[in-house]
Amino acid sequence: MSTGAAEEITLTKAGSATDGGPDTGPAGAAGPAAASPPARDSRTVRRLGPRRRLGLGRPVPYGWALGPLLLLALWAAGSATGLIDARNLSAPWTVVTTAGDLIADGRLQSNLATSAQRAALGLLFGVLAGLFLALVSGLSRIAEGVIDGPVQIKRAIPSLALIPLLILWFGIGESMKVITIALGVFVPVYIHTHNGLRTIDNRYVELAETVGLSRTAFLRHVVLPGALPGFLLGMRFAVTGAWLALVVVEQVNATSGIGYMMELARTYGQTDIIIVGLVVYGLLGLLSDALVRLVERRTLSWRRTLAG
Amino acid sequence: MATHAGGLTADHPAATVRIRSLVRSFGDRNVLDGLDLDLGAGEFVALLGRSGSGKSTLLRALAGLDHDVTGTGELGAPDPVAVVFQDARLLPWKRVLDNVVLGLDGPDPVARGRAALAEVGLAGREKTWPVELSGGEQQRVSLARSLVREPGLLLADEPFGALDALTRIRMHVLLRRLCARHRPAVLLVTHDVDEAIVLADRVVVLAKGRIGADIPVDLPAPRAHGSAAYATLRERLLEELGVDPTAQEESAV
Numbered sequence: 001m002s003t004g005a006a007e008e009i010t011l012t013k014a015g016s017a018t019d020g021g022p023d024t025g026p027a028g029a030a031g032p033a034a035a036s037p038p039a040r041d042s043r044t045v046r047r048l049g050p051r052r053r054l055g056l057g058r059p060v061p062y063g064w065a066l067g068p069l070l071l072l073a074l075w076a077a078g079s080a081t082g083l084i085d086a087r088n089l090s091a092p093w094t095v096v097t098t099a100g101d102l103i104a105d106g107r108l109q110s111n112l113a114t115s116a117q118r119a120a121l122g123l124l125f126g127v128l129a130g131l132f133l134a135l136v137s138g139l140s141r142i143a144e145g146v147i148d149g150p151v152q153i154k155r156a157i158p159s160l161a162l163i164p165l166l167i168l169w170f171g172i173g174e175s176m177k178v179i180t181i182a183l184g185v186f187v188p189v190y191i192h193t194h195n196g197l198r199t200i201d202n203r204y205v206e207l208a209e210t211v212g213l214s215r216t217a218f219l220r221h222v223v224l225p226g227a228l229p230g231f232l233l234g235m236r237f238a239v240t241g242a243w244l245a246l247v248v249v250e251q252v253n254a255t256s257g258i259g260y261m262m263e264l265a266r267t268y269g270q271t272d273i274i275i276v277g278l279v280v281y282g283l284l285g286l287l288s289d290a291l292v293r294l295v296e297r298r299t300l301s302w303r304r305t306l307a308g
Numbered sequence: 309m310a311t312h313a314g315g316l317t318a319d320h321p322a323a324t325v326r327i328r329s330l331v332r333s334f335g336d337r338n339v340l341d342g343l344d345l346d347l348g349a350g351e352f353v354a355l356l357g358r359s360g361s362g363k364s365t366l367l368r369a370l371a372g373l374d375h376d377v378t379g380t381g382e383l384g385a386p387d388p389v390a391v392v393f394q395d396a397r398l399l400p401w402k403r404v405l406d407n408v409v410l411g412l413d414g415p416d417p418v419a420r421g422r423a424a425l426a427e428v429g430l431a432g433r434e435k436t437w438p439v440e441l442s443g444g445e446q447q448r449v450s451l452a453r454s455l456v457r458e459p460g461l462l463l464a465d466e467p468f469g470a471l472d473a474l475t476r477i478r479m480h481v482l483l484r485r486l487c488a489r490h491r492p493a494v495l496l497v498t499h500d501v502d503e504a505i506v507l508a509d510r511v512v513v514l515a516k517g518r519i520g521a522d523i524p525v526d527l528p529a530p531r532a533h534g535s536a537a538y539a540t541l542r543e544r545l546l547e548e549l550g551v552d553p554t555a556q557e558e559s560a561v
Contacts, residue, residue: 203397206373210391211411211453221410225401302401302437 090272095279098272107261112280115246115257118174119284122181123242129182130189130238131231138197139223151190159184160248167253177249184245188237196230197223229303232296239288243281323384324349324460324493325370330381331517332365332374339365340379341517347461350491354504357514358549363497366514367391367463370495386460386493390453392467396446398438398453405434408453424456425449427489428482444475451483455490462492466499480506501545505538506531513548521548 060066072092078084079091086094102108137147159180170176204226208218250259258277265273325347332340339362347353357363368374369383371391398407409421425431428448438446447467454462467483468476484507487494498504504511505525513521523544527537546552 203393203395204399207393207397207399208411209373210371210389211457212388213411217411221402222399225399228401300401302403302439 094272095275099276111258111261118177119242119246121178126182126185127189130186134190134193138194155187172253180249181245184241185238189234192234193231196227200226236292243285324386326384328382332379343518347493352494352509354496354508354511361514367497388457388459389461390459392454392464394466394469396450404436424452428452459492462494464496
């Protein structure tokens with residue numbers, strides 16, 4: 001025990017001495033004679049060192065991948081040992097080869113194209129409607145009275161609960177699907193844009209008045225940039241919501257699309273195809289969210305300096 | 309109803325701002341109660357008053373910002389009126405130059421904006437975001453935004469209240485210089501007696517909803533704190549504000 005402590009002290013001493021002058025001998029040369037006085041030094045140094053950290057440390061590189069990789073490992077291990085029945089859940093490698101096959105015969109691409117088109121159209125109409133309604137109701141008290149109530153009521157009704165009615169009105173074709181998605185999308189866009197508008201600091205409105213901005217200039221220089229953070233937050237909910245609504249409309253009644261592909265696979269018990277569909281949905285959601293965040297970073301660069 | 313008419317007045321040709329019998333009420337209370345005040349063209353007037361005396365109410369009335377306030381009276385002010393707020397009030401999503409030229413009409417606003425920024429010592433910072441500036445620099449941008457409009461009246465609502473003492477002294481010098489060049493009438497609301505004496509041609513004290521005292525500042529520049537005339541004026545103003553100067557000195561020690 002005591003020799004260990006002496007060694008440690010000697011090393012500390014040698015380490016600090018090397019900084020001072022190059023002519024100092026190797027660590028051993030300092031000898032036990034020098035060990036006694038530096039002992040206090042090293043202890044003082046240690047006491048002045050940083051406190052025990054209670055907060056989180058620096059981020060782990062690729063830390064976000066830990067959980068998914070662990071899941072994948074468990075899945076692979078379960079499939080390899082036979083603990084997971086292939087009829088319930090296909091092995092990861094089966095899913096990969098199935099995905100390869102689906103791509104090779106073009107089924108994945110054509111279904112994905114159909115799904116993407118539906119989501120994009122629904123998103124487009126939903127975002128336009130939400131943005132327009134939010135601007136109108138955000139800028140006029142009367143319009144707010146007319147618009148805000150119905151939107152809040154719509155918010156309380158899940159879009160998916162409207163599907164039976166929408167089928168009666170629009171049939172089971174593409175327009176019903178696009179409308180269902182648009183109805184799910186416009187609510188978050190409206191809510192967050194409207195909120196962004198209404199939380200624009202009144203001081204900026206006063207400023208706009210004192211510099212004599214016209215109504216249009218006020219809209220362009222104060223209202224729209226002020227509501228942009230809210231709108232983009234709404235967009236993040238909207239893109240995720242679009243994919244969610246897509247899943248449902250494609251599994252209710254469709255003859256193409258990722259959801260249809262999965263629904264068909266269910267009837268034949270092909271869990272590998274179902275997993276491929278799930279992975280595709282997940283990737284689409286992640287990608288579109290990342291895209292919106294990229295736009296957020298670009299357009300809100302005036303805030304980035306605040307965030308550090 | 310709050311009135312906000314432009315143009316000069318007939319009976320006081322030198323006055324560019326003319327306020328007669330101005331009343332502004334919040335509930336039952338008349339914050340401004342028959343206030344009269346004239347400002348000459350290019351005159352620098354400091355408005356002192358205890359907190360709650362209606363300084364900001366008067367300033368907001370002159371700025372035309374008192375939308376939901378009830379009141380009567382005659383209000384004549386030149387056009388344009390520029391306002392410097394206590395916070396610099398820069399739009400955070402616009403770069404410095406875009407903030408300066410916000411709503412600016414006339415030929416080549418960008419060149420005029422650049423010139424105004426150079427005047428306040430911020431040449432080369434045109435593309436900076438407001439959050440990247442210090443408090444003093446932000447207030448300089450705000451000054452540039454006001455002066456680039458060549459206002460007939462500059463209203464300032466405790467513009468240096470949020471700045472540290474050293475920055476405030478620098479800003480005083482800058483404001484004096486800018487006002488000497490652009491010659492707007494200035495109404496500076498402040499609670500700082502020294503700031504009022506150092507900057508203004510005339511100090512008015514608001515009390516009971518009217519101008520309680522109207523005192524010209526006849527001190528030679530530079531107005532040093534040490535001079536006897538300065539000390540007398542300071543004491544007089546503190547008295548008008550209801551502060552016993554001797555008591556204050558004791559508490560300061």
